[in-house]
Amino acid sequence: MKRRNDKNLVRRSRLKEFSKQRRFLFYSPLKFNTSYKSYNPSNKRYEFQAPCNFSFLNNAEETISFFNEMIQLINHNGKRQFEIFIDIKNVEKLTIDALMYLLSIINNMKNVFKRRISIRGNIPLDSNINRLFKESGFFNYVKSTNIIPIFKNSDTIQIISGKNTDTRIARQISDFVSDKLGMTRSQCSFIYVMMIELMSNTYKHAYANNAVNRISNKWYCFCKYNNIEQIVSFTFMDVGAGIPTTVRKKFAEKLDFLNLKAENRYVISALEGQFRTSTSLAYRGKGLPRIHETCQSRKIQNMRLITNKADVRDDGDVIKGRELSKPLCGTLYYCELRKENIG
Template sequence: MTKRYEFKVPLDFSFLTNPEETISFFNEMILLIRKKEKMQFTIYIDIAGVKHLTIDALMYLLAIINNMRNIFKRKVSIMGNSPLDSEINRLFKESGFFNYVKTNSVVPISKNSDKIQIISGKNSDTRIARQISDFVSLKLGLSRSECSFIYIMMIELMSNTFKHAYNGKGLFSNRWYCFCKYDRTEQRVAFTFMDVGAGIPTTVRKNFIEKLDILKLKGEHQYVISALEGKFRTNTELKYRGKGLPKIHETCKSRKIINMRIVTNRADVKDDGVNIKGSELSTSLCGTLYYCELRKGVLL
């Protein structure tokens, strides 16, 4: 008989509002998968009682479901239920989650014109970058040129996932996930992007050991802050290469994007365009989450 392990998601299932508990939830699952590498077993994810959910948590769940099938040479069954709360259940269906998983029952794939369902890829994809830029343009009533920075940011984030974020080891492959949602009441677009690579602090430690010794940084959040401030640029950089994080900070300062949040490894960093503040998490996220908002009044 196949062994079954049950995981109950936190009531607040979100890297944004409950990072510690959400990261711990996933790390326990990852630990089990690695520990039972040579065995067959079933994981059951109980999400029925969740009271608050953000898409980033679903993205990471998809990363685990989709990638471990390709890495481990055995069949692992992942099962689960759906949120009981009607509003959360609607978000669950409209997110596009069911585009990536198989179900025993018929689940209608709900679509909402105010959302770009979860998109996933491995490389820089100009078509998807344009799709997201055009979505913001349409929803906020802006011209394409006014939204060109979104296109550039998307290409940078995708490129970093493929070229820098993945360390070639562990549970995940080099894949990114993206989701956008327009809030009609507040006239804003919420943008969520996640990769499941090594993470910014890990990449910084690998590539800039000498600069770390000079800067004497304490805490992984300081690595991210310094990267945003452009302190980890190489002398051989090409004009349009490796400027992703400093460029994001410049965009925050210009107020084109607001409420920037980066969660990676043990770092939790917020960039409001004036100040960059960070804190250390007690547990480490394998990957990087980027969240920001775009508002018409701010952009104009």
């Protein structure tokens, strides 16, 4: 009986492995024919062509499609080893948010998946975009075959990454804004509070129910000062579950199986102060309403929030939202700070 049971166990294991392999044999690269140019079966290499306008802020639909197909390829290849090559040499316009999201995909995969999937790429040919590439601090997180000098610009805080709430980084960004705009620390204290809220939301909600378990909970942040316009632009990014997924929904909203209600409505209602925290704790859910209050006081302007299918803008008077055709896996927060508004 023992020999028979062992034999049956081996047979079942082989059948299970064979059925798994058969599923992947019928996997066709044609599913992802929008972004990648070619697939080489000899070295298992997929090549992806980045859009010419590589930006979530200026070209959300095309940029989201590019990244979604890459994520779909990673999630549906099981235990197979393969390589992804990202071609961005012909990019004509680039904003830091797309670069941060690319970096988050490369670095947030856990080690077991990094050993199976190698991600390579090139750099833009355009001199201005190439300079942004180097000044951003992108090469602090990836390896390069060539020696690429990293330009340090005193008007930027290079891409910073963290896993949970980091008061040191929040203070660093607050001090950067106060130094560049010539303000006192107390006048820029709201930036410190905003950073703490964004970090804590990422840590407590964005990666709380990570079913795939392939992504580690890291967020990314970048700041740049424009000396001519005297504006500090601020970008914060994570690749966890978006705000519409983590907010508390009412009973009727949970029954919306056909997704008739637009996701941007959930984000707008959370910004307006409706009790949307999934923890149901009275002291939680204050972050987004506080950010909206900061917009109303004109301390921050051009606020943009892209998460899942929601694309929301807040100018302080009116919150406008639109529904994207494809969801962004994560949350992008962008805003600008001007000296006279803070003063």
